[in-house]
Amino acid sequence: MSELASRGQLRWSFARWAAVCVPLVLLIGFASGQSTQSGSDSPWYAALAKPALNPPDWAFPVAWTLIYICMGLAVATVLNARGARGRWPAVALFAVLAALLAGWQPLFFGAHRIWAALALIVAILAVGIIVTLLFGRVRRTAAWLMVPLLVWVGFAGVLNWRIGQMNPDAERLAPAGRTTQML
Secondary structure, eight states: OOOOOOOHHHHHHHHHHHHHHHHHHHHHHHHHHSSSOOOGOOOOHHSOOTTTOOTTTTHHHHHHHHHHHHHHHHHHHHHTOOOOOHHHHHHHHHHHHHHHHHHHHIIITOOOOOOHHHHHHHHHHHHHHHHHHHHHHHOOOHHHHHHHHHHHHHHHHHHHHHHHHHTTTHHHHHHOOOOOOOO
16 A cells, blocks of 8 residues: 555644653653652752742743653654654654653752753753754754753753852752652
């Protein structure tokens, strides 16, 4: 059979990919966030001096939820591009990006390793740029859906750097939290 899929079939195919990818990416982000106390729930973070450009605590979960939804839609778009060259390498690198993202909160909030967390942000940004370029080769829309992540991670890097500068003894403010909040 060499028939092309109808527009309706293509929409349903994308909807199925999105129904799997968006919740999966959100779950990975949620699991990372629940791995240790973060934001205002963290006594260590509350004790840190923060730069004036630090957003209010409520902005972080809102921003990350929207970013993870965009990421899930981006990878669903690429996965839906059956037969596209470079599809699987792009998805594989996306999985690496998701793993890197999942490691930042435990490193920053759990281990209190501000400078190591900044190095991880640099790696996340580099891999994120490569994933965005690879996604763009498969589907331009997928690349555009990755832009909010790149912008936010760049901003997070600036925040991380400033917090490190403003708190040279941050690792000694409180014992590192190694417990999980996951049930």
